[in-house]
Amino acid sequence: MSESVKPATGTSRELQVSVSFLNELLAGYKPRDFAIQFWDGSTWGAEAGQPTRFTIVLRHPGSVRKMFWPPSNTTLAEAYVYNDFDIAGDIHGFFGMANYLKDLPWTPEQRMKLAWRLVFGMPMQDRDKGGRQEAKLTGDVHSTDRDSQAIRYHYDVSNDFYSLWLDPRMVYSCAYFEDPAVDLETAQKRKLDHICRKLRLKPGERLLDIGCGWGGLILHAAKNHGVSALGITLSHNQQQLASERIAQAGVSDRCKAIICDYRKLDEPAGSFDKLVSVGMFEHVGEAMLPGYFKQAFELLKPGGTFLNHGIARNFQVPKEHEADFAKRYVFPDGELVPISATLRAAEEAGFEVRDVESLREHYELTLRHWVKNLEDHADEARKATDDTTYRIWRLYLAGSANGFRTGIYSIHQALLVKPERGQARLPLTRNDWYS
Numbered sequence: 001m002s003e004s005v006k007p008a009t010g011t012s013r014e015l016q017v018s019v020s021f022l023n024e025l026l027a028g029y030k031p032r033d034f035a036i037q038f039w040d041g042s043t044w045g046a047e048a049g050q051p052t053r054f055t056i057v058l059r060h061p062g063s064v065r066k067m068f069w070p071p072s073n074t075t076l077a078e079a080y081v082y083n084d085f086d087i088a089g090d091i092h093g094f095f096g097m098a099n100y101l102k103d104l105p106w107t108p109e110q111r112m113k114l115a116w117r118l119v120f121g122m123p124m125q126d127r128d129k130g131g132r133q134e135a136k137l138t139g140d141v142h143s144t145d146r147d148s149q150a151i152r153y154h155y156d157v158s159n160d161f162y163s164l165w166l167d168p169r170m171v172y173s174c175a176y177f178e179d180p181a182v183d184l185e186t187a188q189k190r191k192l193d194h195i196c197r198k199l200r201l202k203p204g205e206r207l208l209d210i211g212c213g214w215g216g217l218i219l220h221a222a223k224n225h226g227v228s229a230l231g232i233t234l235s236h237n238q239q240q241l242a243s244e245r246i247a248q249a250g251v252s253d254r255c256k257a258i259i260c261d262y263r264k265l266d267e268p269a270g271s272f273d274k275l276v277s278v279g280m281f282e283h284v285g286e287a288m289l290p291g292y293f294k295q296a297f298e299l300l301k302p303g304g305t306f307l308n309h310g311i312a313r314n315f316q317v318p319k320e321h322e323a324d325f326a327k328r329y330v331f332p333d334g335e336l337v338p339i340s341a342t343l344r345a346a347e348e349a350g351f352e353v354r355d356v357e358s359l360r361e362h363y364e365l366t367l368r369h370w371v372k373n374l375e376d377h378a379d380e381a382r383k384a385t386d387d388t389t390y391r392i393w394r395l396y397l398a399g400s401a402n403g404f405r406t407g408i409y410s411i412h413q414a415l416l417v418k419p420e421r422g423q424a425r426l427p428l429t430r431n432d433w434y435s
Contacts, residue, residue: 014061015042017121021064021114029100033093039063054089062125069118071111073102077325077399081391082127091371091394095402131388132157135332142285142333144261148234150283150332155235159214161384165373169216170241173279173309174363174411184369187362192220195276197433198355198415199307200426201225205273208232208299210262211280215242215255222246222255227274232260262295270301281310286337293349303420306351309413311363312339317408330396339412351416352424360410367401 015038022036022044032047035055046052058064066084067076076098079085087094106114135153139146159170166172167188175187176194195217201207203226209218212231215238222229233239242257249255275296284292296306313319313336327334343353374381374394381390403409417424 012040012061014123015040017117018058018061018064019044021117021121025068025101025114026097028104029097034097037088052089053093054087054091056094057086057088059084059086060125062123065118065122066125066127069115071115072324073098074325074328077395080395081329081388082129083387083391084125084127091375091398092368092401095398099402099406129388131386132329132392134328137332142288144263146333147261147283150334151234152236154331155213155233156237157389158384159237159241161381161389162214164377164381164384165370169220170214171216172213174359175366175369176359177362177365180365184366184373187366187369188216189220192217193224194433195278195307195309195413196221196225198413199274199276199305200432201227201274203227206230206271207274207276208265208267208272210275210277210296211283212238212242212257213279214238215245215257217276217278218242218255218257219246219249219251222251223249226254228254229256230272231255231257232262232265233257234259234261263291265295265299267299269298272299273301273304275300275304275306276309277307278309281308281342282331282334282336285333285335286341289337289342289345290348293346293351297349297351297418300418302418303423303425304418305354305426306416306418307413308342308346308416309411310342311336311409311411312342313337314408314410315340326396326399329392336409339410339414342412343414346414346416350418352419353414354417354424354426355413355415355430357413358410359413360404360407363409363411364401364404367397367404371397371401 018038026032031050033050033053035046035052036044037055037057038044039058039060063079063084067079069075080087135150137146137149137153139149162170162172167185169188169192171188171191174191175184176191177187178190199207201221205227207218207221207227207229209229209231212218212233215231218229218231219242221227231242233242236259239257239259246252246255246257300306315338339356343356347353371394374390374397378390381393400409404411417426
C-alpha cells in the first residue's frame with residue numbers, strides 16, 4: 001500500500017513511519033474505499049477501481065500517535081474531536097473501518113510491536129482542547145442533583161443548535177418510517193401518531209410525559225387527541241421553548257411543560273390515565289429501575305397504560321464495552337440495559353407487559369437524517385456552539401447509527417398496563433393502531 005503514497009513536498013521520517021504503521025494496520029481492510037491525506041499534502045489513494053468513500057485528513061506529524069495511543073475507542077474519538085485528524089466525505093464509511101480495527105485479532109506480541117512504533121517512532125504533539133469540555137459532574141451517581149447536572153450538560157447546549165438538525169417539532173428520539181424514502185418530518189409525525197395510538201388516548205384523559213423534551217409529543221397529543229398533557233424535564237432550555245410553543249398553539253389550558261424530576265412530581269397516586277416516556281429512559285440507570293417503575297405505577301390509574309420507549313444494549317455486549325466517549329462528552333451517567341432487565345423491573349413493580357416493539361432499523365435511518373442535517377448546517381452549528389461541539393455530535397450521531405446497524409444497540413417501545421382487579425381492559429388485537 002505504501003507505494004500508492006504520492007508525496008507533494010517530498011517524504012520525511014514522520015511520513016514514512018506513519019505510512020508504514022497504517023500499511024500494517026489496514027493491510028486486511030477490503031475493499032480499500034478510502035484515501036488518506038497527510039499533513040504535507042501527500043495522498044494515499046483508494047484501491048484501484050474503488051471510489052473514494054471518505055478521506056482521513058491527518059493534520060500534523062503526530063496525528064497517528066494521537067489516534068492510536070493509548071489504544072482505545074475514546075483515544076480515536078478524541079483525536080477526531082480535537083482535530084488531530086478529520087473525516088471528509090461519508091463519515092458512516094469511517095465506522096466500517098473502525099469496526100474492522102476493533103475486531104482485529106492481535107496477539108500480545110503484535111500489540112507490543114505496534115505500541116513501540118507509536119510511542120518511539122512518532123512525535124508528541126500539543127493539543128488545543130478548546131470549546132466543549134468533558135463533563136465534570138458532582139455528587140452521587142443518579143442522585144436528583146447529579147441527574148439534573150447531566151441533563152443540563154447534554155440538552156442545554158443550545159436550542160438553536162438542535163433546531164438545525166432535528167425536525168421542525170424538535171423530536172429528539174427515533175422516528176417511525178413506513179418507507180426508508182420518507183422524509184424525517186413525516187417520519188417523526190408518524191412516530192407521535194404511533195405512540196398516541198398505542199396509548200389509545202381519548203379526549204379528556206390526563207397524560208404524563210416523563211422527559212418531554214421540547215414538547216413535541218405533549219403538544220401533538222393535546223392538539224390531536226384532546227388530552228390534558230403534562231410534560232416534565234430537567235432542561236431549562238427545553239422547558240422554555242416547549243412553553244413558548246404551547247402558548248403559540250393556543251393549548252395552554254390543557255398542555256404544560258415544567259421543570260421537575262420524576263421522583264419529585266407532586267401529584268396524588270393515580271393522577272394520570274396514561275403515561276409515556278420517550279428517550280428519557282437511558283438517563284435513569286439500572287440501579288434506579290425499581291424506583292422508576294414504582295413511581296410510574298403509583299402515578300397511573302388502575303387500568304391505565306404506560307409506553308416506555310428507550311434504547312437497549314444487546315444482551316451479548318458486556319456493560320464495560322459501552323462507549324466511554326459518549327459518557328464523557330455527550331450523555332454523562334447514561335446507562336443502557338438489555339430489554340430483558342427493563343421488562344423484569346417493570347413486572348416487579350406490578351406492570352403487565354402487553355406489547356414490545358423493536359425499532360432498531362428505524363433509529364439507524366433517523367440518525368442518518370440527523371447526521372446529514374448537521375453536516376448541511378455545519379457552519380451554523382459552529383456559530384451556535386463551537387467547532388468541538390459540532391465534531392462531538394457529528395461523531396456521536398454517526399457512531400450511534402453504526403451501533404444500531406450492527407446490532408450493538410436496539411430500541412424498544414414497551415406497552416405496560418396497570419391491571420385493574422386483574423383485568424387489562426384492552427382490545428383483543430392491535431388493529432386499531434393501524435386503521
